Amino acid sequence: xxxxxxxxxxxxxxxxxxxxxxxxxxxxxxxxxDNILTLLISAYINAGDEVIYCIPTFPSYRSTTLLxxxxxVEVPLxxxxxxxxxxxxxxxxxxxxxxxxxxxxNPTGTMVPSDELxxxxxxxxxxxxxxxxxxxxxxxxxxxxxxxIVLHKKSYPVIVVRTFSKFYGLAGLRIGYAVAxxxxxxxxxxxxxxxxxxxxxxxxxxxxxxxxxxGRDHLLEVKxxxxxxxxxxxxxxxEVVPSQTNFLFVxxxxxxxxxxxxxxxxxxxxxxxxxxxxxxxxxxxxGTQAQNEEFTKAFSxxxxxxxxxLMADGGRK
Ligand SMILES: Cc1ncc(COP(=O)(O)O)c(C=O)c1O
Numbered sequence: 001x002x003x004x005x006x007x008x009x010x011x012x013x014x015x016x017x018x019x020x021x022x023x024x025x026x027x028x029x030x031x032x033x034d035n036i037l038t039l040l041i042s043a044y045i046n047a048g049d050e051v052i053y054c055i056p057t058f059p060s061y062r063s064t065t066l067l068x069x070x071x072x073v074e075v076p077l078x079x080x081x082x083x084x085x086x087x088x089x090x091x092x093x094x095x096x097x098x099x100x101x102x103x104x105x106n107p108t109g110t111m112v113p114s115d116e117l118x119x120x121x122x123x124x125x126x127x128x129x130x131x132x133x134x135x136x137x138x139x140x141x142x143x144x145x146x147x148x149i150v151l152h153k154k155s156y157p158v159i160v161v162r163t164f165s166k167f168y169g170l171a172g173l174r175i176g177y178a179v180a181x182x183x184x185x186x187x188x189x190x191x192x193x194x195x196x197x198x199x200x201x202x203x204x205x206x207x208x209x210x211x212x213x214x215g216r217d218h219l220l221e222v223k224x225x226x227x228x229x230x231x232x233x234x235x236x237x238x239e240v241v242p243s244q245t246n247f248l249f250v251x252x253x254x255x256x257x258x259x260x261x262x263x264x265x266x267x268x269x270x271x272x273x274x275x276x277x278x279x280x281x282x283x284x285x286x287g288t289q290a291q292n293e294e295f296t297k298a299f300s301x302x303x304x305x306x307x308x309x310l311m312a313d314g315g316r317k
Contacts, residue, residue: 005199012197015206016177020149025182028189030196033135033163033176036188038064040131040159040178043187044097045070052091053100054083056107056276058133061100071095081108081241081249085120092128099124102133103148104140107273107283109243114146121156129184131159135176136245138167138215139222149179159184164201166246167218168208173201222246225286232296233284236303247285249273254306256282259299266298 013024030036037060045051047069053061055074062072073096075087088099104111112120124130132148148160159180165171175197178185208214229248230240239251252259256272256279263270273281286292 001199003199005195005197005202007194007196009197009202012175012177012202012205015209016179019209020153020179022149022153022179023182026152026185027177027179028185028192029175029177029202030192031176031198032165032174033133033161034060035174035196036161036176036178037061037131037133039188039192040161041065041068041070041098043191044129048095049097050091050093050095051098051100052088052096053102054088054105056105056273056278057100057102058106058135059275061102070097077105077108077110081105081110083110083112083116085112085116089120089123092125094127096128099128099130100133101130102135104136104244106135106245107247107271107276107281108241108249109136109245109247110241111140111145111244117151118146118156121151121158124157126157129159130157131161133161135161135163136166137162139219139246140244152179152181157181164205164208167215168205169218170201170204170208173198173204175201175205221288222286225289225292228289228292229284229286229296232299236306238303247283249281249283251278251281252306253280254309256280259302259306262302263295263298268295268298270295 009029012029013027016027017024030039041064045065045068048071050071050073051061051065052073052075054077065072073091075084075091078084083101101112121130134148137147148158151158152160159178161178163176226243233240233250241249243249257274260270260272260282271283273283
């Protein structure tokens with residue numbers, strides 16, 4: 001480990017290039033997808049530039065835009081938590097520089113249908129870059145879905161952001177990447193720190209791509225766990241949004257922070273969605289079957305309490 005990492009992460013970019021049948025020059029790696037997003041916004045946004053995205057979504061689009069003096073332009077998801085691409089389109093101005101589509105979306109787990117996305121991309125003006133944040137794309141249900149990388153290969157103007165933190169389980173190593181045309185990535189390369197990904201992360205990412213059996217088993221486990229948790233949560237009448245990710249967005253119809261705290265005291269962590277403006281929603285990550293069962297056991301006691309409170313409240317919701 002006395003040697004510095006390869007600044008260009010050639011081994012990983014070559015492996016990804018082979019996987020997607022693209023040039024390594026169309027790939028840039030960094031210290032997690034978070035770092036890629038920061039590079040993108042830093043490279044493209046100056047004071048007063050506008051960045052459009054749907055809410056609720058991944059918070060760093062907003063925070064990094066503000067940091068750069070940009071203007072976040074927020075369009076609510078529809079009532080069924082779908083993307084409002086028409087709404088986004090209607091907000092484009094001469095000052096719009098970036099549009100973020102978190103696909104599938106964190107925290108709702110919902111996804112833009114391919115056909116809608118293609119129509120949208122065809123009409124977005126040239127001065128706007130569309131970023132598809134595909135941190136959870138490996139968990140989608142439809143195998144034939146037109147991912148951002150397929151769209152890029154079909155010459156749609158997109159910047160695709162990916163990570164090894166989710167499906168590949170390497171969150172602690174910090175490695176992510178972007179795929180786009182070389183000239184679109186060039187401004188990011190100019191501001192990226194020299195050693196944006198460490199040696200262990202680069203080697204682990206290559207090994208993770210080679211381990212196809214792990215990927216298959218993991219997908220099956222998540223799918224099974226998602227079905228199991230959806231069934232358990234629905235049993236209590238909680239609204240579970242169908243998810244294309246490894247987490248569920250659930251309306252508990254009660255103070256979700258209270259439920260979070262009770263579970264925390266039992267060593268179980270879920271994510272209350274109050275910071276997104278949804279005080280009764282939580283995001284629950286799918287674990288191993290043993291973890292999912294431990295969660296449902298602890299949750300069943302709390303859920304019964306919630307239901308009793310709701311009944312006492314005269315079925316307020
Ligand atoms: C939608 C989305 N994009 C990007 C990231 C950042 O991922 P990374 O761990 O690679 O920085 C996350 C992490 O939660 C995410 O949910």
